[in-house]
Amino acid sequence: MTTREFDGIRLEKVREHVWEIPREGEMNVPARVLASESLLEAIGDDDSLQQLKNATHLPGMVEPALCMPDGHQGYGFPVGGVGAIDARTGCISPGAVGYDINCGVRMVRTNLTYDDVRGREEELVDALFEAVPSGLGGGGVVKGTADAVEGALERGVEWAVEAGYGIESDLAHCEDEGRRPDARPEYVSQKAMDRGRNQMGSLGSGNHFLEVQRVTDVFRGDVAEAYGLEEDGIVVLIHCGSRGLGHQTCNDYLRRIEQEHGDLLADLPDKELAAAPAGSELAEEYYGAMGACINFAWVNRQLITHQVRETFGDVFDADPIDDLGMELLYDVAHNIAKKETHEVGVDAEGRPAVGDAAVDRDERELYVHRKGATRAFPAGNEDVPETYREVGQPVIIPGSMGAGSYVLRGGDESMGVSFGSTAHGAGRLMSRTQAKQEFWGGDVQDDLKDGQQIYVKAQSGATIAEEAPGVYKDIDEVIRVSDELGIGDKVARTFPVCNIKG
């Protein structure tokens, strides 16, 4: 048997791209890493494996805890982690969702080709930079009145479209149609709402960005056609989340868990995994508040989409919808927990079980935590919008600003292998601190422009250094693993034209 060991954690190769940390001690289930040998080396280089192992201690975890091929260490639970926990007997963990609730990415297609934008990159990047608020702190597209914040939290994209910031088809082209049915705005604190108030329609900082891209490769022509993608076509990618509002909400509930459920916390190997027991008031309140933050993040990306459409309309002197065909291709969340029903192994008494103890499979309602992982439902799944149901859910996976991105479709194996999930990006190779020691923002910017005709404009040079292409794993390798496992199939590849950052 092929094995690998990192800092005393041993992994056994189950099959190609699947590595298992066997169950031992207090682990409820084994853990699995979905990675090629080279990606596993990168994942084993930080604390991800220990964090993944720790997460198997969470009560009610069913089936192995998973790390996607782009995984790296995060707060308590790895970024790139998927944890499926029984929604009746288990728990829900804010750290396994992430501080940036519904950080996610959407792609807007256009009728433009690369020839239409070549030579006008600087004009375009300047106009977008002007139109889309970015960077730390406040300033949004709309005035965040109490009614606006409330509408966004309660109704998501539906609110934004009714307020004039989108078109009807935007709703269907968004995960959950841009609205979590179980959102409970009353469980979002006043402090969180105050932080979100003047951030409605703002990119933020860190790895968040807005990028104009050209399609360089089409791998599955029929699926690309269903998605409205063609080689040489121009698309726009928007990557951001719920800003201060989601961050505050995560923080609020972590503190409340510490105060109200210290007993559960004491049994966990890492305080950062703090979880509210399923069925508790706190679990219900966090789940409802998180749903509202999810809606807020969707509104955020929707308002930015509106600004992008207006800007393209101005720059190309055309109607963004009728002439430029700027329809939303799809919007995916990659920091989220949702109640979903999946098949899990059960023992003779019908209790969730793994390995030899599992004698049958049965459906269970689970809190599926996807932290830095993207839902990737296959063709035929009823949660895939009707227009895409025959080909599978679009999965948008951004790479670094020097490498480009991928559009995948949910693969036929995703439900059985990864609770209908795949990777969410290239995944960091080093910390932000280390990145700033290795790179200088201005140099990175010059190299991208001179070497690859990629025009980057950012609020802060430090952010460019933190997000330098060399800070990330190889996106092609991440996607290869997803494709070969059959959890997310390659549809098209894009390459950056211009990029704005916080």
Add this chain to the structure above:
DNA sequence: ATGTAC
């Protein structure tokens, strides 16, 4: 990720 710290 984040009014980059309780």
